[in-house]
Amino acid sequence: xxxxxxxxxxxxxxxxxxxxxxxxxxxxxxxSLVVTQPDxxxxxGKTVQPPEVKKIALQYGLPLVQPEKIKDEGFIExxxxxxxxxxxxxxxGKILPKEILQIPKYGCINLHASLLPKYRGAAPIQWALIxxxxxxxxxxxxxDEGLDTGPVLLQKLIPIDEEDNALTLSEKLSTxxxxxxxxxxxxxxxxxxxxxPQKGEPTYAPQLKKQDGRINWNSSAKEIFNLIRGTYPWPCxxxxxxxxxxxxxxxxxxxxxxxPGLILRAKxxxxxxxxxxxxxxxxxxxxxxxxxxxxxxxCGRKINEGxxxxx
Numbered sequence: 429x430x431x432x433x434x435x436x437x438x439x440x441x442x443x444x445x446x447x448x449x450x451x452x453x454x455x456x457x458x459x460s461l462v463v464t465q466p467d468x469x470x471x472x473g474k475t476v477q478p479p480e481v482k483k484i485a486l487q488y489g490l491p492l493v494q495p496e497k498i499k500d501e502g503f504i505e506x507x508x509x510x511x512x513x514x515x516x517x518x519x520x521g522k523i524l525p526k527e528i529l530q531i532p533k534y535g536c537i538n539l540h541a542s543l544l545p546k547y548r549g550a551a552p553i554q555w556a557l558i559x560x561x562x563x564x565x566x567x568x569x570x571x572d573e574g575l576d577t578g579p580v581l582l583q584k585l586i587p588i589d590e591e592d593n594a595l596t597l598s599e600k601l602s603t604x605x606x607x608x609x610x611x612x613x614x615x616x617x618x619x620x621x622x623x624x625p626q627k628g629e630p631t632y633a634p635q636l637k638k639q640d641g642r643i644n645w646n647s648s649a650k651e652i653f654n655l656i657r658g659t660y661p662w663p664c665x666x667x668x669x670x671x672x673x674x675x676x677x678x679x680x681x682x683x684x685x686x687x688p689g690l691i692l693r694a695k696x697x698x699x700x701x702x703x704x705x706x707x708x709x710x711x712x713x714x715x716x717x718x719x720x721x722x723x724x725x726x727c728g729r730k731i732n733e734g735x736x737x738x739x
Contacts, residue, residue, distance in 0.1 A: 435460035436613075437512045437532070440481045444598055445518040447606035448539060449484055452516070455610060459490050460510045465521055466494045498522045507531050514616075516609060517571060529571055534616050536571040539605045541598070543567060543583055545630035548576035553601065554594045555633035557658030560650065563587050564597070566605040568612040570623050577630075579623030581612045593660040593678075636663060641675075643667040645689035645738060649681050649705030664713070668739045669729075677711035677719055689738045694731040698722035700738055 436457050438449055441464050452459060462485040470477045485492045495503040504527050507515075515536040517524065529536050542552035543565040549555075556564045565585040572578040584604055588597065615621035641663040643652055656665040656679050664675035667689075682699050684692045684706025693699040698709040709722045 434458050435510050435512045437461045437463060437507060437510055437515045438481075439463045439515060439517040439520040439524070439536075441465045441479045441521045442519050443480050444541070444602045444605075445481050445520075446484055447602045448516065448518045448609050449481060451606040451610055453488055453490075457613070459488075460512065461507070462490045462492045463520070464492070464494055466496055498528070499525050504528060504531075514613060516613075518605070518609070523575075524571060526573055529573070537581065537609065537612060537616075538569050538571045538576075538578070539609050540567045540569060540576055541601045541605065542633070543585060544569060544576060544580060545626040545628050547633040548630055549633040550635040552633040553598050554636055554658045556588065557592065557594060557597065558654050559658075560654045561588055564601070566601050566608050568605075568608055569626075577626065580626055581621050581623055582608050582615070584608050593657040595661050638663045638666075641666045643676070643738075645700070646703040649702040649707045652702055653679055653681055653707055670736070673715040675713040675715075676709055677713055679707045679709050682706045682708035691731060691733055691736045691738065694726050694733050694736075696723060698726055 436452065436459050438452065438459050438461070440449060449459070449462070462481060464479045464481040464485070467476050467478045469475065482492060482494070493503065493506065507528060508531055512532040514534050515528070515532045517536055517538045524536055540552065542556060544567040547555055553564070563585055565583055567583045568581040569576070570578045570581065586600065586604060612621060636659065641655070641659040643655065643665050645652070645667070652665070656676050659665050660677060664677065666673065666675050668674070684699050685701050686704050686706070687701035688703050690701040691698070692701050692706055699706050700709065711719055712722055712725045713719045714725070
């Protein structure tokens with residue numbers, strides 16, 4: 429009588445995938461193959477950099493492959509030879525074809541950073557913040573051929589803190605998600621998790637574009653505040669002061685007149701009017717310069733309260 433191999437193939441690319449990979453390793457799971465995207469140029473110097481998942485795979489001596497094309501027959505045959513019990517997919521960045529979905533014994537399990545069917549797509553964390561959600565969570569699901577449409581396995585809800593931005597919320601969800609993936613694996617092995625169809629009206633979270641960070645000062649203070657949180661660290665909330673391009677990194681809601689873009693205060697504090705209410709700028713980044721406090725920004729410029737505008 430043959431024994432089913434307990435091999436796991438792990439698909440992942442950025443930081444968000446690391447807690448899950450590390451937890452599976454620490455639990456003694458047999459990661460027989462790590463699949464990540466090819467090395468890519470990054471930064472101003474366009475230096476070729478490996479994905480974060482590759483660094484961890486090499487650190488632990490795990491078998492690694494970086495296919496240029498996910499439908500490559502040689503790569504798919506390599507997966508078949510592994511005879512995986514599971515394929516775990518965490519922020520891999522490419523859609524898996526049907527040929528791959530059919531290979532693992534228990535299918536391909538995806539960790540998605542929302543409470544599906546809300547925020548299907550590439551940027552669920554960012555859009556949950558931009559839309560002003562008070563709660564979010566993580567979902568493990570069986571991947572099918574749709575866009576995050578597969579049956580739900582487990583979900584875990586967490587509150588969104590008002591201090592959260594896309595970076596801090598991503599860190600929280602990646603840690604919680606790692607634990608949920610491991611719980612999902614155990615539950616499927618033990619037969620206690622039954623995949624359930626997604627319930628409710630789906631919403632979508634497409635990949636952010638640079639223009640998604642453009643501030644419309646006619647929006648309410650709350651909407652602008654949420655945009656600032658949801659677009660950090662990329663593409664960041666952007667606007668103009670006179671002819672100078674700036675990014676607003678951190679802000680908070682403030683008392684003030686509802687005059688869109690008007691600088692209401694620019695001494696110790698930098699407070700700007702919006703279409704409804706005002707926001708206080710805490711951290712700001714002029715183009716080509718480092719992040720600075722609002723006070724540092726004020727000191728380097730001639731700003732006329734009640735006359736100058738952000739646009």
